[in-house]
Amino acid sequence: MKHFRSIADVPSLHELLDIAFELKKKPFKYRKLGKRKTVCLIFFNPSLRTRLSSQRAATNLGMETIVFNVDKESWKIELEDKVVMNGAAAEHIKEAAAVIGQYAEIIGVRSFATLQDRQADYAEKVLESFVKYAGRPIISLESATRHPLQSLADLITIEEFKTKARPKVVLSWAPHPHALPQAVPNSFVEWMKVAPVELVVTHPEGYELAPEFIENVKVEYDQNKAFEGADFIYAKNWSSYSEYGKVLSQDSSWMITAEKMRLTNNAKFMHCLPVRRNQIVTDEVLDSPSSIVIPQAANRVAAAQAVYYQILRSM
């Protein structure tokens, strides 16, 4: 594996899952592989799970980590070409990426969508600039349109908890006070489409995901109907793609409740976290044995470690 920006970068999903499960059992087995290698984790936005799990996964593989919060420890980075840099930005991403590439063997980058300019967000300027200029393998730690380490952890979790060969997985929109990116649902859909699952997406009208993600996926606008027979409920809020970045609904009837969970086939409840209690999902559901959000978060280590492993193998 050269980079890890989306499932399209994964040569074999089967092999990636195999190594993830092996590393979960024996986290320190391949420490020699990372010896004397440094991964630099670059954050343009806050992070808890991604930061900690990526750091832990690197450590397990014998790598050194350098965490760099660009938004706090550095200056504004210019992304546009051919501008006269007499404003706030003190450094161009061409230099920043190339320089960081001199100091680390692998680079992880987190850069959220701005939700201001759809075309710019979906062009993945920050992530792709690192790919273009750093000269090193780049791992997305959540970009404007995808969160592949989360999706891999999600798939690992579904594989662990499924009780049938082809479980029904429902991605359900849920209400949130703020406008959130589409990265997690985009990415989840992208991975579930190639996984051995029956995927259904449910959301209010106006929340359709970008065509390139949602094509060939079943969308059911009736949440109750979607939940019928579900083995996994994956809750997540996102803002509108068509009316880009807008919050079109805060309809609390879309919150995941115990009552709705009873419509399912005793489904497991999943969420990428952080999750707002009694807004996205009730305490009752989140604190029930059906909730697997903590094992799901724990799988972020195995996911990151499997990705590092495959990248280190290719170096």
Added chain:
Amino acid sequence: MKHFRSIADVPSLHELLDIAFELKKKPFKYRKLGKRKTVCLIFFNPSLRTRLSSQRAATNLGMETIVFNVDKESWKIELEDKVVMNGAAAEHIKEAAAVIGQYAEIIGVRSFATLQDRQADYAEKVLESFVKYAGRPIISLESATRHPLQSLADLITIEEFKTKARPKVVLSWAPHPHALPQAVPNSFVEWMKVAPVELVVTHPEGYELAPEFIENVKVEYDQNKAFEGADFIYAKNWSSYSEYGKVLSQDSSWMITAEKMRLTNNAKFMHCLPVRRNQIVTDEVLDSPSSIVIPQAANRVAAAQAVYYQILRSM
């Protein structure tokens, strides 16, 4: 040792001191104990000594450290149960603590008193939530009501510098422009009560510590009288417990001066640092040979390392 929140968590103070002194002499002796273990140091508030000494102590024991400044690198964490999370907090401590517990074998937590709500502060919501939800040994890096790593370092220092079996130790309030928590004096008193010392606490009226800490301790409101025959003067400011969080006095006559030190039995001067010069204590005292604040700060490494050691041994 399971957790380290207060002296009540210490099975044997004698053994803890013994291992601290051994580790001070041979800091790298038990490196195998921490091998492949990670300690995550979580800061809800700023830190210098605690952060650096805890990191160094972990390194000495062969552990990896992840430092995470929640207040700067993450989002607001909700502490209350059963709330509808539609405000500033994006994640509940139930999830945050449980997730961090998936990524590290030991967790250190710093969370100061807010000084707004006495009951809430003394309930130690943040620290106890980590104990309840993280599923890992929790070390206090200073909580709302105690600073046990500091107290252990204080005791190590007194043991090193004492010239008699049972020295007189005076904890003296001193003036400060801002309202400070009671964590350091509470904790100091708690440890000195079980240490082989004669403890006297002196402060202006209205600065009485919480009953559960000050019970069975001699309080002397006349600072000069308290200083008579003292072997150690431990200066510290704190805000009022009874008029919770209030600054009742800024009386500069309580500042520790060379003149006052002359009332003592050639006492050593101690302070947990940071200390405001010529406010808490004069330059003359702090720069004199009687001041042992730097060896005291140095002992923070041995203290943290002894605590890690005992926790690692119990895992």
Added chain:
Amino acid sequence: MKHFRSIADVPSLHELLDIAFELKKKPFKYRKLGKRKTVCLIFFNPSLRTRLSSQRAATNLGMETIVFNVDKESWKIELEDKVVMNGAAAEHIKEAAAVIGQYAEIIGVRSFATLQDRQADYAEKVLESFVKYAGRPIISLESATRHPLQSLADLITIEEFKTKARPKVVLSWAPHPHALPQAVPNSFVEWMKVAPVELVVTHPEGYELAPEFIENVKVEYDQNKAFEGADFIYAKNWSSYSEYGKVLSQDSSWMITAEKMRLTNNAKFMHCLPVRRNQIVTDEVLDSPSSIVIPQAANRVAAAQAVYYQILRSM
């Protein structure tokens, strides 16, 4: 080597360069030297290259690093003696430096010029306080008046790219919207004066560097004339020393362009970065094969590692 604040601290430039080139070829050769040693990197100001390269260099030598952003993770530090500390500063540098010295074997310090008070800046209060009070080898990570790790990397780069024994090196002022310190040009001049190069400095009138730096250096106020026959063009903005901290000119005719580069002897273009494109230098020059800013930044690792090496050898 005891400390590393300026070239005056370097016992033998020849030896320092030799070890830098050796470490560049074999970065992991001397890992035993740094074993069980910790370097604490203290930042009073933001950093990208210095932070990352100093961390990587320490890792290469087997050292542990602790990064501490004083400006973000701590409180205000008092620098002045004999003040009553009842204002914003919660800790005096006497204590802060001495305490950090208890937790790390080597300390790196970044503290920029304020550009408010020339005498204070040129007295190097922060850096020299660490030297005075920390009791450990101190490495400048850029101080108010110098950036010696940068200068050493610059010299390594010139040695690598020069095509004649004594190349002509031109330090050229270039326009910038803000007032910048004189640390980089001061330091560059100081190192080039003892290097086997012909040094010429060019800048508009009023931008003369401090006498102790510029003495015995050729200054040419005509930029075009200065560029004639140059083998290296080193661009950098700085604010005025005589009218201290002032921006006297933003004359864009001083920007480095392809046209100006044609006046040279096919010169290489250098800059310490971050660089403002189309303000200091045009895209055309920076993106041309003549630009060596990335290898120059890469040499920051060899520079830091050579300095660590010599300090570790002297401990």
